[in-house]
Amino acid sequence: MFKMNFSKKLIMAAATTAVLATPAMAADDKVYKLKLAETWPTNFPVFGDATKNMAALAEKMSNGRLKITIDSKNKHKAPLGVFDMVRSGQYDMGHSASYYWKGKVPNTLYFTTMPFGMTAPEQYGWFYYGGGQELMDEVYGKFNLMSFPGGNTGNQMGGWFQKEINSLDDLKGLKMRIPGFAGEVLAKLGAKPTNIPAGELYTALERRTIDALEWVGPSLDLRMGFHKIAPYYYTGWHEPATELQFLINKKKFERLPADLQQILKTAMRTAAYDMYIQSYHASAENWASMKTEFPDIQVKSFPNEVIDAMRKANDELLAEKAAADPLAKKILDSQAEYLKKARAWTDISDRAYLNSLSK
Amino acid sequence: MFKMNFSKKLIMAAATTAVLATPAMAADDKVYKLKLAETWPTNFPVFGDATKNMAALAEKMSNGRLKITIDSKNKHKAPLGVFDMVRSGQYDMGHSASYYWKGKVPNTLYFTTMPFGMTAPEQYGWFYYGGGQELMDEVYGKFNLMSFPGGNTGNQMGGWFQKEINSLDDLKGLKMRIPGFAGEVLAKLGAKPTNIPAGELYTALERRTIDALEWVGPSLDLRMGFHKIAPYYYTGWHEPATELQFLINKKKFERLPADLQQILKTAMRTAAYDMYIQSYHASAENWASMKTEFPDIQVKSFPNEVIDAMRKANDELLAEKAAADPLAKKILDSQAEYLKKARAWTDISDRAYLNSLSK
Numbered sequence: 001m002f003k004m005n006f007s008k009k010l011i012m013a014a015a016t017t018a019v020l021a022t023p024a025m026a027a028d029d030k031v032y033k034l035k036l037a038e039t040w041p042t043n044f045p046v047f048g049d050a051t052k053n054m055a056a057l058a059e060k061m062s063n064g065r066l067k068i069t070i071d072s073k074n075k076h077k078a079p080l081g082v083f084d085m086v087r088s089g090q091y092d093m094g095h096s097a098s099y100y101w102k103g104k105v106p107n108t109l110y111f112t113t114m115p116f117g118m119t120a121p122e123q124y125g126w127f128y129y130g131g132g133q134e135l136m137d138e139v140y141g142k143f144n145l146m147s148f149p150g151g152n153t154g155n156q157m158g159g160w161f162q163k164e165i166n167s168l169d170d171l172k173g174l175k176m177r178i179p180g181f182a183g184e185v186l187a188k189l190g191a192k193p194t195n196i197p198a199g200e201l202y203t204a205l206e207r208r209t210i211d212a213l214e215w216v217g218p219s220l221d222l223r224m225g226f227h228k229i230a231p232y233y234y235t236g237w238h239e240p241a242t243e244l245q246f247l248i249n250k251k252k253f254e255r256l257p258a259d260l261q262q263i264l265k266t267a268m269r270t271a272a273y274d275m276y277i278q279s280y281h282a283s284a285e286n287w288a289s290m291k292t293e294f295p296d297i298q299v300k301s302f303p304n305e306v307i308d309a310m311r312k313a314n315d316e317l318l319a320e321k322a323a324a325d326p327l328a329k330k331i332l333d334s335q336a337e338y339l340k341k342a343r344a345w346t347d348i349s350d351r352a353y354l355n356s357l358s359k
Numbered sequence: 360m361f362k363m364n365f366s367k368k369l370i371m372a373a374a375t376t377a378v379l380a381t382p383a384m385a386a387d388d389k390v391y392k393l394k395l396a397e398t399w400p401t402n403f404p405v406f407g408d409a410t411k412n413m414a415a416l417a418e419k420m421s422n423g424r425l426k427i428t429i430d431s432k433n434k435h436k437a438p439l440g441v442f443d444m445v446r447s448g449q450y451d452m453g454h455s456a457s458y459y460w461k462g463k464v465p466n467t468l469y470f471t472t473m474p475f476g477m478t479a480p481e482q483y484g485w486f487y488y489g490g491g492q493e494l495m496d497e498v499y500g501k502f503n504l505m506s507f508p509g510g511n512t513g514n515q516m517g518g519w520f521q522k523e524i525n526s527l528d529d530l531k532g533l534k535m536r537i538p539g540f541a542g543e544v545l546a547k548l549g550a551k552p553t554n555i556p557a558g559e560l561y562t563a564l565e566r567r568t569i570d571a572l573e574w575v576g577p578s579l580d581l582r583m584g585f586h587k588i589a590p591y592y593y594t595g596w597h598e599p600a601t602e603l604q605f606l607i608n609k610k611k612f613e614r615l616p617a618d619l620q621q622i623l624k625t626a627m628r629t630a631a632y633d634m635y636i637q638s639y640h641a642s643a644e645n646w647a648s649m650k651t652e653f654p655d656i657q658v659k660s661f662p663n664e665v666i667d668a669m670r671k672a673n674d675e676l677l678a679e680k681a682a683a684d685p686l687a688k689k690i691l692d693s694q695a696e697y698l699k700k701a702r703a704w705t706d707i708s709d710r711a712y713l714n715s716l717s718k
Contacts, residue, residue, distance in 0.1 A: 057625055061420055063618035116716060119709055121479070121513075121639045128633070129640035154480075155708035217708065235711035259422035263622075266416055266629055273632040274487070280480045281488035284697075284704040291703070299707050301715050338643075343716075344650070345643040348658050349514035349576065350478055351713045352594035356660050357475065358706060 028257045034068045036093035037086070039079040039100070042072040046219055046279055047244060050151040051095045054246070054271035061263045066256075068093065086247045087143050094247035095150055098136075099180060106321070107139045110331045111147065113156075113242040115182055115314045117335065120152045120241040120276055122342035127243075130338045135331050146253060148268050150244035151275025154283060158234030158302065159214030160205065160226040165234070165302055168309055177201060177213035181317070182238035188313040205229055214238070218290060219282035227290045227297055235301045237310060244275070387616045393427045395452035396445070398438040398459070401431040405578055405638055406603060409510040410454045413605070413630035420622045425615075427452065445606045446502050453606035454509055457495075458539060465680070466498045469690045470506065472515075472601040474541055474673045476694065479511045479600040479635055481701035486602075489697045494690050505612060507627050509603035510634025513642060517593030517661065518573030519564065519585040524593070524661055527668055536560060536572035540676070541597035547672040564588055573597070577649060578641035586649045586656055594660045596669060603634070 036055070040047045055068040071091070073079040082094035083101045098111035111132070118126060126132040127149055140147040159178065165171065172190040176183075183193030196204050196213075204210045206229045215221050217236075227233070246268045253261060290297060302310070322329035395414070399406045414427040430450070432438040441453035442460045457470035470491070477485060485491040486508055499506040518537065524530065531549040535542075542552030555563050555572075563569045565588045574580050576595075586592070605627045612620060649656060661669070681688035 057621070060621040061618060061625060063616075119712070121636060122643075124636045125640040125643065128636055155712050157708070218704065233707075235707055235715065237712065237715065240709075240712055257422075259420060262416070262419040266420060266625060270625055270629045270632070273629070277480060277483045277487055280701070280704070281484040283708070284481075284484065284701040287704050287707070288700045299711075301711055307715050341643040341647045342639070343713075345577065345639070345646045346713060347717060348592075348594055348646070349516070349642070350599075351710065351717070352658075352660055353478070353514050353596065353599055354702075354705060354710045355714070356594065356596065356666050357702075358710070 028260075029065070031064065032066050032256055032260060034066070034092040034252070036068055036070045036095060037076045037078075037082050037091040038070060038072055038095040039082050039097070040072060040095075042074045044072070045223070046153075046275060046282055047095070047151065048072070049278060050244065050271045050275040053274055054267045057267040057270060058263055061267065062260055066260050066263060070095075082247065083143075083145075086249050087145055089249050089252065092249050092252040094245075096245055096247065097150075097242070098147060098245045102181070105139065105143070107325065107328055107331060109181060109321075110328075110335065111136050111139070111243070111245065113239045114318075114335065115185055115238040116311050117240055118339050118342060119346065120154055120243075122339065122346060123152075123241045123243060124149070124273075124276075125342055126335065126338045131334055132338075135334060138327065139331075140247075141250075144250045146248040146250050148246045148248075148265070149272040150246040150268065151272045152244070152279065153216055153219065153239075153242040154276065154279045155217070155236050156239035156242055157214065157217045157221070158236045158238065159212050160221075160230035161212040161232040161234055161300075162205070162208060162230055163211060164232060164300065165306060167303065168305055171306065174212060175210045177204070177210055178238070182214075184317060185238070185310055185313045188317070189309055202226065202229070216242075217279075217283050218286035219279050222286040222290060227294050231296070231298055233297055233299050235299065237302065237307065244272075246272070387618075388424070390423065391425050391615055391619060393425070393451040393611070395427055395429045395454060396435045396437075396441050396450040397429060397431055397454040398441055398456070399431060399454075401433045403431070404582075405512075405634060405641055406454070406510065407431070408637060409603065409630045409634040412633055413626045416626040416629060417622055420626065421619055425619050425622060429454075441606065442502075442504075445608050446504055448608050448611065451608050451611040453604075455604055455606065456509075456601070457506060457604045461540070464498065464502070465684065466687055466690060468540060468680075469687075469694065470495050470498070470602070470604065472598045473677075473694065474544055474597040475670050476599055477698050477701060478705065479513055479602075481698065481705060482511075482600045482602060483508070483632075483635075484701055485694065485697045490693055491697075494693060497686065498690075499606075500609075503609045505607040505609050507605045507607075507624070508631040509605040509627065510631045511603070511638065512575055512578065512598075512601040513635065513638045514576070514595050515598035515601055516573065516576045516580070517595045517597065518571050519580075519589035520571040520591040520593055520659075521564070521567060521589055522570065523591060523659065524665060526662065527664055530665065533571060534569045536563070536569050537597070541573075543676060544597070544669055544672045547676070548668055561585065561588070575601075576638075576642050577645035578638050581645040581649060586653050590655070590657055592656055592658050594658065596661065596666065602631075605631070 038051050051070050058066045058068055080100055082096040085091045086094040098108045102109040136147050174191040176191055177196050178193050179195050187193055201213055202225055205213055318332055322332050397410050410429050417425045417427055439459055441455040444450045445453040457467045461468040495506050533550040535550055536555050537552050538554050546552055560572055561584055564572055677691055681691050
């Protein structure tokens with residue numbers, strides 16, 4: 001406990017009150033309307049709450065001068081078109097995830113989460129105090145876009161498995177729904193990553209069309225029902241701190257008066273942090289529900305042999321990316337350096353604390 | 360990875376632009392001036408940045424209509440008088456820590472951090488989604504005060520020790536600077552908690568007037584220099600998520616127009632989150648510096664026997680408080696229930712992840 005020494009001198013501080021003083025700068029009374037396209041369906045839990053929270057904060061703080069309407073994918077029909085729609089100005093803002101654009105702009109991959117990468121507080125440290133935001137600006141600035149952290153899911157689970165993974169051999173031929181970069185890592189080890197539409201996942205896992213799948217974690221897995229049909233829930237390795245993103249068309253942003261720019265930036269920043277905490281809360285609640293209803297769910301971690309091989313495959317894939325593109329190298333080096341320092345601290349703080357209480 | 364299915368339909372979303380529309384509500388152009396008293400000295404790192412960050416955000420977002428001036432303890436001379444000065448209206452706002460008021464209002468103890476309690480994301484979950492803020496409102500509302508989270512230090516270290524703690528016997532007679540409730544816990548186990556002014560701590564530890572001390576963690580310990588004179592740095596148990604507080608005089612707050620109320624609340628919330636991340640960053644950076652300069656620092660965790668005895672002593676002290684006061688019981692029950700759920704999630708997410716990478 002840090003404690004200030006209590007000076008016993010009489011309190012002589014000047015009295016003060018909330019008083020009316022000189023008139024403020026002439027305010028711009030115009031109403032600015034912005035339209036936001038989100039990648040998610042209407043009323044999607046947690047992710048969709050982040051956009052609603054942000055828009056409500058902006059409207060209240062601006063006394064109605066900043067009105068943001070939100071179109072879900074049900075309306076705009078282009079969940080993975082958000083980058084292009086904001087870039088072109090068809091929408092002023094977007095809410096999505098940076099790694100969805102890696103096929104279009106490879107260096108967007110690094111601003112969501114990385115296998116074996118930083119946890120949420122580590123990654124927020126990198127974004128806000130360790131140069132991450134500046135690197136994201138560099139990647140997105142070329143496209144007339146601004147990108148900001150848009151809410152964190154927290155550590156994602158490794159997924160639901162029908163059979164135990166006890167060795168590297170158990171990965172060979174494993175049919176798993178695991179999209180994106182993590183799928184590439186597993187493919188290097190002989191697994192067969194597949195992509196299956198969300199609506200068909202439950203049946204595919206139940207009928208053993210696939211052996212395993214990953215989705216998010218208890219916050220969003222509960223409603224999918226996978227815990228009813230798969231006995232093993234593996235702890236995470238591939239998305240330790242999935243950060244969504246707010247996208248803004250730069251020209252549209254620059255047309256806003258300075259106070260509304262600051263209101264918008266602060267509303268996004270608060271909504272992002274809030275989503276991290278809401279995700280934590282929802283995962284805690286939903287995990288308790290799952291365990292109550294299905295007490296036999298077995299939580300497993302991959303054995304060292306598997307973790308080591310996945311790390312090696314991951315390192316190799318990243319080395320290829322760094323070798324091919326100087327900006328990719330710059331970003332990856334920045335992340336690796338930050339992770340090293342931040343993890344040394346995490347290990348002697350939260351990890352040591354949590355371990356000391358679970359012996 | 361959660362991934363939306365990509366509909367290939369042509370993008371038909373309505374075009375939109377940032378346009379000028381109908382005039383907004385008549386804005387209140389008056390300038391509101393608030394004075395804030397902080398417990399810290401002028402330009403105190405991290406803690407003091409939280410108040411400056413909050414005030415700057417409020418001023419920018421309000422286009423200068425909300426001006427908050429900050430008096431440090433060097434000015435008001437009453438670091439532990441903040442509660443009274445804000446309650447009386449001498450100051451409109453304060454920045455301090457709730458547990459400083461436990462001698463005056465015992466139930467304020469529970470809104471900073473508790474030994475063996477929640478980590479920062481767990482505790483923010485409790486504050487914002489688990490009923491913690493409402494309980495804090497109940498405690499502070501009786502005093503014409505509003506209290507909000509004011510920034511988290513992250514997990515605090517157990518402190519600097521001149522000798523190793525290998526058993527409960529090593530605590531007997533241990534002279535340690537550890538104020539507050541954690542000191543009471545240690546006293547039950549035979550240690551001799553002492554309080555020594557900050558400016559004398561270094562010399563006291565160097566000359567072995569005391570055997571050990573705790574301060575905060577690398578973020579603020581580095582400048583104190585304890586790492587130069589004590590070989591052992593113990594991991595934390597007593598302050599897993601120290602949350603500072605913003606205090607506001609309720610009547611003063613209610614005089615603000617609705618938009619400025621929201622701006623102030625959002626500025627405080629963002630500054631609190633930011634301080635958590637800044638603390639994380641500063642601890643990571645400073646721990647790296649300490650280790651580079653003094654590679655022989657030994658990080659230790661207390662043995663199970665000691666942890667178990669401290670937990671038991673802590674539980675007994677809390678049971679006494681719960682038995683003596685129904686509101687204390689309500690708060691402690693709420694925290695215990697939330698901790699149980701949240702920790703079950705932390706254990707299978709961040710803890711499992713971190714452990715899998717440090718084998």
